[in-house]
Amino acid sequence: MVKVLLWGSLADLAGGAREVAVEAATLRELLEGLARDHPGLRPELERGVSVSIDGRIYNDSWFTPIGPESEVVLLKRLQGG
């Protein structure tokens, strides 16, 4: 299981937990697992999120591996100028 830190307003939509556990070995499995286990997160996930895995930020790389000890943080989708 991978522990995922949610930002505050997302936690409200996942039953109040700031940290949730998801069965996932890749970024794709993580996003699918979050949507499956926490339906309240689906609208935000569909709008797009960024994910920090061990301090590196990923947007769309489905097959990025995630270890059970990885630090995983969901972030608002980043946009730059």
Place this chain on the structure above:
Amino acid sequence: MALDDSKKTREFKVVGTRPDRPDGIDKVTGRARFGADMVAPGMLTGRVLRSPHAHARILRIDTSRAEALPGVKAVVTRADFGAVPAHVADIMENCLAGEKALYDGHAIAAVAAVSASVARQALRLIEVDYEVLPHVTDVDEAMKPDAPVLHEGRQQETVPPGMSGNVISRCEFGHGDIEAGLKQADRVIERTYRTAATHQGYIEPHACLATMTADGQGELWVCTQGHYMVRNTCAAILGMDQGRLRVTASEIGGGFGGKTTVFLEPVALMLARKSGRPVRMVMSRSEVLRATGPTASTSIDVRIGMTKEGRITAGFAELRFQGGAWPGSPVGMGAMSGFAPYDLENVKTVGWDVVTNRPKAAAYRAPGAPMAAFAIESAIDELAHGFGLDPLEVRLMNGADEGTKSSYGPTYPAIGLKATLEAAKSHPHWTAPLGKNQGRGVACGFWFNFGGDTSVSLSVTPDGTVTLTEGNPDIGGSRAAMTMMAAEELGIPYDQVRTVIADTGALGQNEVTHGSRVTFSVGLATIAAARAAKAEMCRRAARVWGIDPDAVEWEDGAARPAGPNAGKFPPMTIRDIAAIAPKTGGPISGHHEVMAEGAGVSFATHMVDVEVDPETGATKILRYTVFQDAGKAVHPSYVEGQFQGGAVQGIGWALNEEYIYGEDGILQNAGFLDYRIPVASDLPMIDTVILEIPNPGHPYGVRGVGETSIVPPLAAIANAVSAAAGVRMTQLPMSPPRVLAAIQAGG
């Protein structure tokens, strides 16, 4: 791709030098072709009719008289486009209004005619019946329950019940216990800060030339930060296959985030489709200011507690950003970034995205971060000075480092914030004497940086020179940087490589030039493509020598036997190998396609001296120094240019620039005479100090540098002006009347 070797410092031969820019001659001689420079046989001129109201229902549009005018070849309205996919629906509505005009300057209809004068005459013949509606342009007013509501049904699930429909979303970040942290403080301050909407102020207005053939093939020449984005967006709006629309990026006279979406382009293509003729559209400066994206205006509450020794015990900020007439202000990034420079046990930010009757905000260099930094860095500065503490020491005491859990969640790898602070502390600027009415300010800033879809191709020509093809418009010197990285990797001189920006038909998808991504992402792909070409050239040499390819290495532009056991063969240079390529297997090239990830975050510290005239409130910038981590500066002059440009745009944002709306919701200063950006005579030379803390996610350690430099200036200048004027400034811009009023109120 990871850093090549994190254990030892690499000796670069080309990277880190300062060669002439490859586009320099064309730009100083006027030969470079920008958006409005392209012409086509039979070309028409397109013009846009814009709303004179801030908020109005469109009851009727009658274009018949315009269409009957001799010389008018096409007229389009929103109705010509029909239904569009959901992901481009707001963009479509911004390009041409549907049921409502949502801001002063909102596009209503467009014409294509044989001349500009006929087009202007045609616009006057278009009849529009409006039902004028109440409007709101201020973020705090728009959040009130009785405010006029722009849209129904757009509020997201994160917004508590009962709030105005203009409040689109809420976000929250942080960790720890704010109230418990504040109790540990010797002083807590609470302040409200406000910033005005400012425009990116690029010198070149939006412009494009569109062609559509009778069989539905389209071509577009356009000034943009991302021609692949233009292709994809326009194809979706016009219901075309992306492969049937070929988009070429012109040279670009600045973008700063403002050219990461479309405004004219779908309209020009529709006019071309209807008229059967090429259509060129060029915005006036007034149109740029009225109808293209400025950044958000903001209202921010801050509460920060500090011990008398300078330790921050808790930090809280509530940020309200209006992003114009559609959802999507950069409040989320402001909320994530504001406290990011600090290592805090208790930190929380709450952000609100709000819509108003203003043009839709577009990205502007580190979107959202400068405003958040202004508020938070001002409060930290006020606390530090209140305790008589050195503001740099306070920032060092609280500064984030490797292993810090950031305010937005992730734990930092190696970062350079403290290196910038140490450099600032030891710089002569910090101890230089100040005169009467003068003040010095410092502030820190953070930006995420990111990567994205990237595709490059590198070809070895038959004479052994190299062409590198990439798909991102060159905004800040990327052609030079890519040329340098290719030359470095291949071991050949800079002038043996030419980098070209390809059209959308030549390469795979390339993400827009934004997020400070290009030198990182395209550089990473360039290095990989060059390594692929090198590997192929080593294989060719191995076949010629009759040895195993693993026994060949590439060094200083030539294939060489890897060691004494490989045999004794004279080196084969890139020219030697290219000359016989037809006989050894054909053309030689390398390419690389990647979703680039691993862009390293970036930090900066800015230091500025100002003098405030107590009689007029006018502020003069006396001295300015930027300290920033670049990871690895590929072309230091361009890096310095990015640092300087960010500082200068920040100076404008801090001192003069603002969108001024009248009571009628009409923009009052839609021109550079009344919307005042800094000019050379306003500025001292901006000094720069480049720090190089390698990014572990790039072979050479490169980090993006284009955006971080605009994050600290608002706060640094506010801290300096406050020190010089003797009164704390909490609202931007700090224009002379506002500073004078504050001095008089304080005295």
